[in-house]
Amino acid sequence: MKGWVLSVIATVLIVALLSLILPSGRTSKVIKSVLNIIVILVIIQPLLVLDVNNFTVNNLFDSEDFSYQYDYLEYVENVKLDSYGEEIVNILSDLGIKIEKSELYIITDGEADGFPTVKKIVINLENAVINTDTEHIDIIEAITDKLTKHFGLDPGAVEIHE
Amino acid sequence: MKKKILILITLFMVIVLGVTTIPEKVSADELSDNIQSELDNLDLEELQDFYDGIMNGKDKDFNTVLGNILSGEYYSDYGSVADYIIKIIFDDIFKMLPMFLSVIATALLCGIVQSVKSTFLSEGVSEIIFFVCVLSIVLILSAEMLSIWNTAKNIIENISILNEIMSPIILTLMVASGGKVSASVYKPTVTFLTGGIINIIVYAVFPLIGLMIVFSVINCFSGSVKLSKFSEFITGTVKWIIGISFTVYGLFLSVQGISSATFDGISIKAAKYAISNSIPIIGGYLKDGFDLMVAGSVLIKNAVGVVGVIALFYVILSPVIHMAVVSLLLKLTAAFSEPLSDSNVSNLCMGFSKGVTYITVAMLAVGFMLFITILLMIFSANAFI
Numbered sequence: 422m423k424g425w426v427l428s429v430i431a432t433v434l435i436v437a438l439l440s441l442i443l444p445s446g447r448t449s450k451v452i453k454s455v456l457n458i459i460v461i462l463v464i465i466q467p468l469l470v471l472d473v474n475n476f477t478v479n480n481l482f483d484s485e486d487f488s489y490q491y492d493y494l495e496y497v498e499n500v501k502l503d504s505y506g507e508e509i510v511n512i513l514s515d516l517g518i519k520i521e522k523s524e525l526y527i528i529t530d531g532e533a534d535g536f537p538t539v540k541k542i543v544i545n546l547e548n549a550v551i552n553t554d555t556e557h558i559d560i561i562e563a564i565t566d567k568l569t570k571h572f573g574l575d576p577g578a579v580e581i582h583e
Numbered sequence: 584m585k586k587k588i589l590i591l592i593t594l595f596m597v598i599v600l601g602v603t604t605i606p607e608k609v610s611a612d613e614l615s616d617n618i619q620s621e622l623d624n625l626d627l628e629e630l631q632d633f634y635d636g637i638m639n640g641k642d643k644d645f646n647t648v649l650g651n652i653l654s655g656e657y658y659s660d661y662g663s664v665a666d667y668i669i670k671i672i673f674d675d676i677f678k679m680l681p682m683f684l685s686v687i688a689t690a691l692l693c694g695i696v697q698s699v700k701s702t703f704l705s706e707g708v709s710e711i712i713f714f715v716c717v718l719s720i721v722l723i724l725s726a727e728m729l730s731i732w733n734t735a736k737n738i739i740e741n742i743s744i745l746n747e748i749m750s751p752i753i754l755t756l757m758v759a760s761g762g763k764v765s766a767s768v769y770k771p772t773v774t775f776l777t778g779g780i781i782n783i784i785v786y787a788v789f790p791l792i793g794l795m796i797v798f799s800v801i802n803c804f805s806g807s808v809k810l811s812k813f814s815e816f817i818t819g820t821v822k823w824i825i826g827i828s829f830t831v832y833g834l835f836l837s838v839q840g841i842s843s844a845t846f847d848g849i850s851i852k853a854a855k856y857a858i859s860n861s862i863p864i865i866g867g868y869l870k871d872g873f874d875l876m877v878a879g880s881v882l883i884k885n886a887v888g889v890v891g892v893i894a895l896f897y898v899i900l901s902p903v904i905h906m907a908v909v910s911l912l913l914k915l916t917a918a919f920s921e922p923l924s925d926s927n928v929s930n931l932c933m934g935f936s937k938g939v940t941y942i943t944v945a946m947l948a949v950g951f952m953l954f955i956t957i958l959l960m961i962f963s964a965n966a967f968i
Contacts (some may be wrong), residue, residue, distance in 0.1 A: 426797055432811075433801045441710050464813070487747060487773075489755040489766075496624040497759040497876055504873040 425467055432463045498537050502527055505539060505572075510566050516560070519550040539572045543580045587785065617879045629748045633895050637741075641667065641897065645890065656796075671901055675908040683916045684722060689720050689929045690920035697925055705781040713925065714804065720928065721800055724913075724935050728796065731909060734902050735942045736785065739949050741898050743781050746773060746953050749891045753960050755879055757882035760877045762963075770958055772836055776952055780828050784945050791821050792941045799934025803927040814934070819943055825948050832952055834961055888961040892954060899950045903943060910939040 436456040443449045506522040513520050524545040529537035544564065550558065565579045627645075634645040642648070693716040696709055750773040757766040798814040917932035 429799060430801070432805065437714065437804050441707060442772065459809075463870060464614050464810075473905060487751045487770075490626055491627045492760060493621075493755055497621070497880065500809060501873055504876070 422574055428466075429460075429463055436460055441514070450461060458464065498529075501537055504531065505537075508571070509542065509544075513544075513549075513564065516563055516567065517552040518546070518560070518564070519552070520546070521548070522545070524548060539574065541580065542568055542572070542580045543582070546580045547583060614875055614878060614882075615654075617875045618882060621883055622649075623877045625752070627752065630752060630887070630890070633745060633748055634890060637894050637897050641806070642893075648893065649886055649890055652889050653882060654658070668904060672908060673698060673906045675905050676912070679727075679909060679912050682727065683912050686720050686723055686916050686932070687919050687923070689716055689723070690916075692716055693928055694920075694924035704908075717804060717927065717931065717934065720931060722745040724932075727909060728935060728938065731780070731906055731939055731942060732789070733792065734788065734905070735946045736899060738902050738946055739781060739785060742895065742953055743777050743948050745898065746777050746956075749887065750960075752887055753884055753891075753957070755888065756880045759881035760884065760963070764850065765960075765963055769956075776956060780832055780952060781949060783828055784949055785823065788821055788824055791817050791824075792938055792945065793940070795821065796934060796938035799937070800931060803931040803934065808937050818937070819845065820939075821945075826943060829948055829952065833955065834955060849933065885961050888957050892956050895950060895953060895957075898959070899946065903947065906939050906943040906946075910936045910943070913939065 436459070439456060440453055441571055444454060450527060503522070505527055506525050509525055509527075510520060510522055524547075526543040526545075527539055528541040528543070530540055561581050564581060568574065568579045587809065627649075631645040634648075638644070643651070693713055696712045696716065700707075731844040754766045754769060754773075757769070760891065771796040795814050795817040798810040802809060802811045881934075913932045915938035917936065920932065
């Protein structure tokens with residue numbers, strides 16, 4: 422590009438100088454016309470060698486693809502998982518079961534999209550403190566029923582260990 | 584008795600009001616703590632380096648500005664910005680004045696030569712002197728034109744760098760606040776801006792503007808070589824390229840942004856309802872970690888967007904003012920040289936002025952496109968909450 426512009430400038434300067442030093446007469450008009458044609462040829466010279474067949478629009482969109490800050494997304498997901506854990510602890514607390522968050526294991530969809538979707542919940546009731554008087558099997562059913570409704574899960578997605 | 588009942592009722596009201604106002608304060612503190620821990624986990628180093636490099640002491644540093652925006656205490660001192668602008672204008676005028684005075688002096692000399700042509704000089708000699716005068720004006724102005732050219736290319740490169748630094752941060756925060764679809768829509772849009780639009784401006788528009796200036800100059804050199812229509816053809820092409828790029832980009836961005844925000848907004852509301860039937864309690868909208876995280880991400884995203892807009896403003900401000908001053912001074916020089924000299928000299932100055940104007944327009948177009956992109960990324964993702 423730079424070379425072409427410089428060649429145009431040089432050609433025009435030379436033509437202008439030649440026009441100045443040419444003696445006036447009938448021949449000078451012919452010579453000036455020829456010089457102007459040369460100027461036009463120099464100007465359109467890149468168009469003559471332009472290879473349009475190899476040009477695609479994709480050539481213009483050549484830029485590095487960037488990625489999200491996955492460390493931050495992971496941190497956000499962990500906080501949200503923590504809040505899910507708190508939700509589960511609160512639900513179990515309403516059912517008369519006191520449990521630590523460490524006894525819960527939440528499996529999500531694994532997509533780094535900022536909103537982890539709960540797929541499976543595993544609860545270990547071994548160290549939980551149960552305050553209710555209802556029978557053992559009712560507790561498990563009640564927990565499963567409550568959690569599946571709350572998180573929109575299938576019944577088999579809630580696993581309880583005692 | 585009545586007094587005792589009244590006192591008891593008053594006491595009861597005070598206790599109730601006190602209890603219901605506490606959750607607001609607790610929520611505000613929790614939100615503030617949450618934002619701080621999110622900031623600690625977010626990598627803003629590149630943006631900080633870029634911002635502090637651009638500001639260079641003109642305003643507060645990055646961390647202060649971000650903190651002020653997040654706490655709602657940021658205010659723009661319009662007085663000092665206006666003073667800064669006026670200072671740049673006058674500095675540029677006084678810096679450029681000697682150059683333009685020398686151009687006017689050369690134009691005056693040209694005029695004198697033209698007027699004594701028939702009396703003292705032969706036509707050939709006077710034409711050569713005129714040629715040399717015009718050449719010297721071109722040499723004086725070309726140095727400034729090259730400087731403006733390089734400055735504009737650097738600014739566009741800086742805008743591209745700002746886009747490449749900011750976009751991953753804003754898109755990450757958009758994903759964190761639930762705008763997964765919006766982020767996936769804006770990702771190619773941002774690439775389109777960096778790769779497509781900026782490449783078109785740098786590799787197509789700028790060379791065409793350079794050519795336009797060259798042809799304007801050549802047209803003024805000699806009566807035998809006429810390239811004014813070439814120059815007009817290139818001017819038209821430049822206008823069309825900038826206009827079409829701007830329009831296509833704006834339409835693409837607006838349509839994609841609006842539709843994706845609606846989709847994300849519905850998805851998030853459905854997700855929130857499914858998770859906890861969240862109904863805001865009076866005096867405490869943000870009642871759990873989930874909402875705090877989303878709100879924190881949105882606030883940080885907006886704050887980072889505002890910081891980016893401020894950085895963009897300062898990236899463009901000084902060069903645009905300089906180019907505007909140069910363009911106006913060139914027009915003024917053309918106005919002064921028109922009665923003093925040949926019309927070719929004033930046409931030359933006007934040709935240069937037009938070139939500077941188009942360079943400024945191309946630069947502003949790129950800056951404005953980034954500005955729109957940032958605004959849309961901020962506002963479309965705010966629709967989630």
